[in-house]
Amino acid sequence: MSYLNLTNIAKSFGPRSILHNISLSLAEGEFVSIVGASASGKTTLVKIASGLATADSGSVTIAGRAVNGFIEEAGMVFQNYSLLPWLSALENVRLAVEPAFPQWTPKQHTDQAMKYLDMVGLGKAALKTPAQLSGGMRQRVSIARAFAAEPRILFLDEPFGALDALTRATLQQELAQLCRAAGRPVTALMITNSVEEAILLSDRIHALGRGPGATLSPGFTVDLARPRSAGLLMHDAKAVSLRHRLAEFLTTGAVAAPALVKEVA
């Protein structure tokens, strides 16, 4: 039963074809990643999938409805955090909570925002402004903001792309933990340029080929138990093989050892 559905999406900017014939579907509770080189059209794709931008042709549906404008029950983590610099961390998160739970009291809004800031370890920094926070802390606020609205589907556009490797590893685990703690399966579409990150977090991975006119690879199912540790991924035979096949696709554009690939419709 698919929840989010993209069918034959194409997008050009002027004469430049960016995305070509992209089809993708996500089941409810499924965490899907799209790996691709920079400027291959990943941001464009996630904007179209979430309804922030429109495709030239093709259709996007959510729970059977055509998507028109940003999907109501969705949350988004932006590549560049996109926090409002004149608001504190708490106010940034609270701003997302208010419209998501209009029937709540102001106190409940604040409590919800604080709860999620605590979950990303920023309870003590709640009153700081983004300028007073490090890159990793800013992205934590941005993730707390997305989760605090308790979205049914989450879009993440290279959430850790701008962070150093160490912070990145910590935040990946925090994100996995947040998904587990949500108490329900979180449907998510994550964009990343890191194969390891995709394997660590996803149920299924697609590679976006190089543009112009990028197309999507068949899905690579990640058949690994959770929670997954970064160390495990280095040694586990299944993970290593998956990494090789993804890397192969990203560099040559061809799917190696097709017998091992479980294609997902």
Add this chain to the structure above:
Amino acid sequence: MKKSIVSILLSFVGIFLVLGLWAAISANVAPDLPSPLRTWEESRLYIMEPWQKRGEMDQGIGLMTAYSLLRVAKGFALALLIGTPLGFLLGSSPLFFRMFDPTIQILRPISPLAWLPLGLILFRQSEPAALFTIALCSMWPTVVNTMQGVRAIPQDYHNVAKVLRLSPWRKFTKIMLPATLPYMFSGYRLSLGIAWLVIVAAEMLTGTPGVGGFLWQEYNSLIYSHILLCILTIGIVGFILNRLMGFAETRLRAA
């Protein structure tokens, strides 16, 4: 610290050089121009008793300045009240921009001397005509800067508003307004400068009490030293106003 003391000393050197030049010109070239000393002697009463009211047009310089400042404050407030929303409208709607930008470009360079008679015809009284002129001449930097500020809001912030599902009012108060505020204040500072320029012209033409009105009256009564008193007052007050707005602006950017 040392540097700022040097700057202050240097600025005094500059002032004294200009005073010297003024004295030299009045002594050698233009005998009608009162010297700095004579200007001081004849203006002393107005400066030392700034709040003294001797007659409608014969008042201390403090009172005259206060009248002008009050008038400027009203006209400036009117300019902000009209200019700020207009700037937001033009900045957020490309349709409005295309519709009104040419008109604004035509209205902008019109001199206060041209607007004032129109104001007198419209309002039949000098006070509202002066306010009309000040507002109409000084609002353009506010309009243009606010518009540019709204336009400079990054697409990311618009996306945030969509993603967080902010109501139009919330989007305005939490995103548009704070993002535009520094631009608005640059506009306000420029607008205040223009309002202060316009006040002199407006008071001269309408003959209302104030620094500009006083200046014109003393010209007609051939008391030239008072013209210089008014000129200096106008300059100093304008300088202080600009400093105050600049101060508010930097505080705003720092916040």
